[in-house]
Amino acid sequence: xxxxxxxxxxxxxxxxxxxxxxxxxxxxxxxxxxxxxxxxxxxxxxxxxxxxxxxxxxxxxxxxxxxxxxxxxxxxxxxxxxxxxxxxxxxxxxxxxxxxxxxxxxxxxxxxxxxxxxxxxxxxxxxxxxxxxxxxxxxxxxxxxxxxxxxxxxxxxxxxxxxxxxxxxxxxxxxxxxxxxxxx
Numbered sequence: 001x002x003x004x005x006x007x008x009x010x011x012x013x014x015x016x017x018x019x020x021x022x023x024x025x026x027x028x029x030x031x032x033x034x035x036x037x038x039x040x041x042x043x044x045x046x047x048x049x050x051x052x053x054x055x056x057x058x059x060x061x062x063x064x065x066x067x068x069x070x071x072x073x074x075x076x077x078x079x080x081x082x083x084x085x086x087x088x089x090x091x092x093x094x095x096x097x098x099x100x101x102x103x104x105x106x107x108x109x110x111x112x113x114x115x116x117x118x119x120x121x122x123x124x125x126x127x128x129x130x131x132x133x134x135x136x137x138x139x140x141x142x143x144x145x146x147x148x149x150x151x152x153x154x155x156x157x158x159x160x161x162x163x164x165x166x167x168x169x170x171x172x173x174x175x176x177x178x179x180x181x182x183x184x
Contacts, residue, residue: 002144004151007182008134011097013076014183015087020079024063027075028055034078045070091184092132098125098183099151104176119178122159130154131184148174 021027031041038052045052047067054060063071091097100123134150152174160172 002147003177003180004134004144004147004182005138007180008138011182011184012084012088015084016080017083018080020075024055024061024068024071025058027071028052030075031071031078032056044074087184088131088135092128092135094128095131095184096126096128097131097134098123099155099180100183101151101174101180102178103174103180105152105155106173106175119176122155124155124159126151126154126158130158148177151180 021030028041031044032038035041035044038049038056042049042052045067047063051060051063055063062068102119102121104119130150130153134147137146137150152172155174156170156172160170
């Protein structure tokens with residue numbers, strides 16, 4: 001995954017109304033409820049069926065860290081899909097998203113102005129149209145570069161051009177992301 005997709009995934013996890021199961025046994029049982037068979041759970045986690053059975057019965061209580069991380073990721077990716085969907089829909093139709101980033105912004109600007117890229121730290125609320133485009137591109141499996149272009153265009157129009165009131169010929173490019181965080 002790329003920087004933008006990671007940020008969207010983190011934002012999804014912040015929308016939970018209840019915390020996911022905490023114990024290993026409860027997490028495995030939750031995955032069993034979603035995936036239906038020990039074989040499917042084992043394939044998802046990259047472990048044997050017998051290991052899944054041991055985790056489920058409580059014979060094994062502490063898996064290796066790598067497996068524990070995979071279990072956590074699998075549970076969180078399936079936890080409260082209706083809540084996440086509702087929040088995404090709200091962001092895409094009316095609420096928009098907030099992007100906080102520290103990145104290098106490059107410019108294509110008229111002659112006589114500077115076009116040197118520089119690091120900036122921005123927190124900007126993007127309108128719902130950009131959230132809708134971003135979510136649609138992510139669901140279609142867009143590459144990180146395409147997601148960056150959508151975010152860069154949103155920042156360009158909202159922050160740098162101030163909704164069309166200034167710098168009308170400015171073209172912004174988002175590169176060298178130090179960090180990016182999305183919320184909705």
